[in-house]
Amino acid sequence: MSCVFCQIVKKEIDAAVVYTDEWVVAFKDIHPQASTHVLIVPKKHISTLNQLQDADAEIVGRMVLAAQKLAGEFGIAQDGYRLVMNCNSDGGQTVFHLHLHLLGGRRFHWPPG
């Protein structure tokens, strides 16, 4: 298995893990775009949003709920934050294991990139 996020999930390589539960692992982005920038990844390998099945609805919901919990822990819940998922080249996806970006600690502009 050469997927770097699967290796993080399996603790085969190091990451700054900040949260884990039954469904997801969350760790700090190594190229942060804001003072809080965390990636939430499902433990199950799903390469892109296009590969999601209906049965994965719970997993995706749990990714967002984990982001919400982390926003509270990082003290950005009330000021606000942005959640982003990128698919394929136009979206800017660079690692092909589904991941949700949690970004906070500054005001985000519109459009979102």
Next chain:
Amino acid sequence: MSCVFCQIVKKEIDAAVVYTDEWVVAFKDIHPQASTHVLIVPKKHISTLNQLQDADAEIVGRMVLAAQKLAGEFGIAQDGYRLVMNCNSDGGQTVFHLHLHLLGGRRFHWPPG
């Protein structure tokens, strides 16, 4: 009920609705930031990400699955797309009924705003 997205869900006001199912309604953003820019909203009123309950995991997953289906229908699945949810002022949230932005048809930059 003065929530504009609830009024769209109830068909009390018009919107360019492109999809509906048991959980969500999707319609075109009136200020599009890309050639495809659709908002996916839960039928249930949830004001921000901070108000999500664990029991809402299925709803949130279905929002993302609806976005995935729409990406296929709009022909942007392979080139790619970006999904965004904003919370409160730093995130840029302007309507206080949870919504997921599906954006596609161009290459998106990083950071996401």
